[in-house]
Amino acid sequence: MAITYNFLTRTEGCIVETQTDTPLKRSRLLYEGRSKRVYETSDPDSVFIEFKTEFQQKNNDNDGPSKAECAARVTEYVFKYLNSFRIPNHFMERRDTSELHVRKMSMIPVAVVVRNFAYGSFCERFGLDEGTELEFPVVELVYKNNQIGYPLVNETHILAFGVSTSTEMKTMQRIATKANAVMRSFMERRGFRLIDMWLEFGRFEGEVLIGDALYPDSFRVQEIKSGDLYDGSLYRLEIGDYREEYTRLHDKLTA
Structure with missing residues (x-):
């Protein structure tokens, strides 16, 4: 089943989000740094940010979240919180445990x-x-x-x-x-x-x-x-x- 994603459009000077049932596709790597990779998507106005860092030491039971998962979850939570105060940021959604869908800036x-x-x-x-x-x-x-x-x-x-x-x-x-x-x-x-x-x-x-x-x-x-x-x-x-x-x-x- 296709996953619904948000795309950006502009209506009367305002940026709004519309939905489509066409799944976004990851394409070429735009940038790779120490902790993140940025990928183009099939939407020209957005990109995927993938956190890639891990803790140097793993838990013995290996049950806990990875550093990449922690980073993605906190970022999602904080950006949504800032949005509630009308503080503009590029966050759109968290795709999976360690990847964000954001506006391409x-x-x-x-x-x-x-x-x-x-x-x-x-x-x-x-x-x-x-x-x-x-x-x-x-x-x-x-x-x-x-x-x-x-x-x-x-x-x-x-x-x-x-x-x-x-x-x-x-x-x-x-x-x-x-x-x-x-x-x-x-x-x-x-x-x-x-x-x-x-x-x-x-x-x-x-x-x-x-x-x-x-x-x-x-x-x-x-x-x-x-x-x-x-x-x-x-x-x-x-x-x-x-x-x-x-x-x-x-x-x-x-x-």
Whole structure:
């Protein structure tokens, strides 16, 4: 039996989803990174994102979800939650345990980091003690360029490099600030402090949307009761055996 999928159409200037009984087909690989693969689909306006990373150490009973499954489930849950607050993002649906169906965007090579507490390199740069709560969220821009190590930049750098516009930068920072407020409340209701988060953006039909994924690799959180830190920067680098804490965070965020 054919599976129903959502396709994107535009009606009176608004992006809406329509349904078809024609199953989407995966075609050529567009991009492969450390943790994800992106595939073209038979719908020219959407792609599949497949998470591919696994934990270095497996459970003895091998019952628990893989890292790829955790990443896909948390991303689905968070993007749907942001959608409920009208925060625009590219998510459409989760296809299976580790694959997402999303809008096909032209990615902007600038990430936005929002910080609520001082931690890591931020403490070194500004001489603050780790864990210091900031009186106002700090928004930082990161130029996504592997060859030069993802440097911090400001809006004038971005304009000089010609990779985005002043209007897009303002939109990205506005969306990031709202997403941070929503996610901070989301985390607190689940017993966590949102230390910081990393957001990526792209263009779809002239609009700026949050793209890529939002999962434990994308943020730092601290459990309020225990003080335990869940550090996305370590998860991204695959440092140590973190399966237990990663799956525990997955369970609490998607409950």
